[in-house]
Amino acid sequence: MMLDNQLWLRARTYQPSIGRLTTHDPAPGRPGTTTFVDPRHYADNNPVNRFDPTGMFSQKATSGSRPGESSALGASGSEGGCGCNPVCHGAGVVDGVWDETGAIGEGVVQVATTNPIDTVIGLGSAVTDCLDEPLALAVAPVMPGIFLQADAASALNQGRRQNGWGHAFGTLLPNLIPFSVAKLRSATAASRDSKGVGTCWFDPAAPQANGIRIDVGIPGSSWPSQQVDHVVVRSGGRILGPDGKPIVGELRDNLQAHTPLSDWLDWNSWNVP
């Protein structure tokens, strides 16, 4: 689709006359990719082997995976197109385009592709990466607008990634319906450590204002609120406490703003208890 002589690529626009993307990738690049260095790159600056149907994340090009090619993947997301175990896929249809960016570790993430309310995110054991990339990702068409990315503190800790930190978030995202963007992106990476393992979600239209950070608990932590899985909620540019009201002062002065995940899952919506 052309808009003002620019090609609309969903999350980004391309100006054919100058051969350049005119907007940055709204999703921060992952360490180890060229997009991490320059957000103007397309498909991690590797358009021969990768493509980017949503404008936010590149995918490995496999037979039938590019838009317009007949896909070997069913709309149910039951079969993986990159040759890995189907369980390894959190893939599904995103805006009508098959998205197999869901390269996730077997047992790490399971995503229901049909009913967003049933979406399950689990953090499991081995991080097996079917894109041959250091960061395990899961993408699902959960709800228009739910957008998860790797927790930066975790993503930056690739050098210490370990296996075997088995853990499960369980049913996680029934409350994130208010936003409508493109897809869910979940990541698990790094080790269970002091830098944390977790997932961040943000509103691409106002990333600094609205979002959540979900961190895996560290039972041995001296910080009680870190001993259990916990959520930091930002809404309207304010960090919310467990009562849903903005905290007074900084996060470091409000330990209670690390809301236990089990409590947050009972909230009426992602930012309202």
Next chain:
Amino acid sequence: MTSTIEYPEMRLEVIGALMSLSDPSHQRSRWGRFEEGVNYYDDLTLNVHILYDDCQVLPFPELSVPSLLYEAEVPALRAVGEALEPLLLDLGDSPDEDYIADPRWPVVVSAARSALTTMQACDESDRS
């Protein structure tokens, strides 16, 4: 300078993180210490979360203009990321003490101090 900052509370979080990263004495005395009955905690992880995950001023500070940052602050914030990210990649989940002891850590401290000074100057200019 006319304030265009949309989310001043998140900006304060950034300033708090830079304060923490720029003060080696504070890092040695407070990072990782939990005190019963004290509603305060600080460590490197928290500051990384604030800068990268919660406020998202790193790794691309220019994307936070004008919601959290002024244009003039971008280079200083970028320098913080350039100093910090190699350590995060190399040291990963190592204890904070390992970061502090790393010969590259003073560069992080210096960059954070410079960014903090820049942000405080912009705030001062905004008030005057």
